[in-house]
Amino acid sequence: DQQVKQNSPSLSVQEGRISILNCDYTNSMFDYFLWYKKYPAEGPTFLISISSIKDKNEDGRFTVFLNKSAKHLSLHIVPSQPGDSAVYFCAAREYGNKLVFGAGTILRVKS
Amino acid sequence: ETGVTQSPTHLIKTRGQQVTLRCSSQSGHNTVSWYQQALGQGPQFIFQYYREEENGRGNFPPRFSGLQFPNYSSELNVNALELDDSALYLCASSPAGVSYNEQFFGPGTRLTVL
Numbered sequence: 001d002q003q004v005k006q007n008s009p010s011l012s013v014q015e016g017r018i019s020i021l022n023c024d025y026t027n028s029m030f031d032y033f034l035w036y037k038k039y040p041a042e043g044p045t046f047l048i049s050i051s052s053i054k055d056k057n058e059d060g061r062f063t064v065f066l067n068k069s070a071k072h073l074s075l076h077i078v079p080s081q082p083g084d085s086a087v088y089f090c091a092a093r094e095y096g097n098k099l100v101f102g103a104g105t106i107l108r109v110k111s
Numbered sequence: 112e113t114g115v116t117q118s119p120t121h122l123i124k125t126r127g128q129q130v131t132l133r134c135s136s137q138s139g140h141n142t143v144s145w146y147q148q149a150l151g152q153g154p155q156f157i158f159q160y161y162r163e164e165e166n167g168r169g170n171f172p173p174r175f176s177g178l179q180f181p182n183y184s185s186e187l188n189v190n191a192l193e194l195d196d197s198a199l200y201l202c203a204s205s206p207a208g209v210s211y212n213e214q215f216f217g218p219g220t221r222l223t224v225l
Contacts, residue, residue, distance in 0.1 A: 004153075034213060043115070043201055043216030044154070089153050097142070097205075098167050099214065101153030 003027045004092050006102035015111045019077040023090030023102055026071060030100075032093035035064060035075045037086045038104070044089055048075070080109045113138055115204050115217035123223045124192050132187040132220045134202030141206070142166070143185040144214060145177060148199040160185055189222075197224045 005024045013019045021035075031052045036044035050057040050064045050073070057064050063076045077084055090102040116135045124130050136143055142161045146154035156169035160179035174190040183204070189196055199221050203214035 006153075036216075041218065043203075043218045045216070046213035049213060091153075095167075097144075097159060098156045098169065099144070099146075099154075100156070101146075103151065103153045 002102075003030075004090055004100050004102040006088075006090055006105050008105050009103075010106040010108070012108045012110060013080045015082055015109055016079045019075075019080045019084065019107055019109065021075040021077075021088050021090075021105050021107065023073050023075075024071060025073075025092050027092070027094065027100075028071070030092035030094060033064070033066060033073050034091045034093070034099070035062075036089040036091060036101075037084075038089060039086050047088075077107075080107075082109050082111045085109045115202060115215050117200075117202050117217040117220050119220060120218070121221045121223075123225065125225050126192055126194060128192050128224075129188065129190045130192060130222060132189075132200050132202075132222070134185045134187070134204075134217060136183045136185070136204035137215050139206055140204035140215070141183050142204060143179055143183065144203045144205075145185070145187045146201040146203065147171075147196075148201055148219070149195075150198070154201055157187070192224045194224050197222060 034049040035047040038044040066073045087104045089104045091099045144159040145157040148154040158168040159166045163179045176188045178186045199219040201219045203216045205214045
């Protein structure tokens with residue numbers, strides 16, 4: 001039973017436009033949500049996070065939105081750059097600091 | 112500051128064998144977590160170690176075991192390997208065992224079981 005779902009396996013965006021990556025979850029007990037980016041042959045790198053008590057967190061070009069009633073979060077990247085092309089994982093923190101990951105979305109930014 | 116390192120990079124084993132994977136935490140980090148990432152999936156939590164004690168475990172059988180050493184480096188041991196154990200094994204460290212915002216991942220060990 002997948003508690004964190006990323007329903008779009010891939011997304012293609014033109015350079016300079018907005019990239020929106022989506023994530024849905026089922027467990028109301030998650031208290032923290034994180035986005036990780038992964039390049040081939042590298043481990044995931046932390047991008048941005050949001051506490052369950054907030055609805056928005058912004059860091060430069062990256063903004064994460066959380067809709068608790070819908071159990072949905074999204075990552076916005078504006079403007080998108082070719083270097084943003086990677087696999088993006090949504091993760092949620094469960095008890096004991098366990099992270100539950102989605103399956104990932106491949107983002108391709110075309111120049 | 113040295114990041115998280117893992118060894119070996121790649122490994123090929125046959126079914127029924129045992130394997131040991133190693134991880135060196137980022138400097139100053141005393142918590143290590145291990146994840147299994149199968150092809151096309153996200154990382155799945157195996158277990159976490161904090162100050163040499165297991166501090167949480169995911170839905171993995173007992174043949175997956177671990178150790179953390181006084182220098183906070185860690186090992187993941189898998190006995191009686193099965194074909195489905197073929198995956199990328201990721202180690203992640205963090206600076207505290209109770210509350211933190213993110214974990215820092217190593218590049219992973221690619222295990223192939225034939």
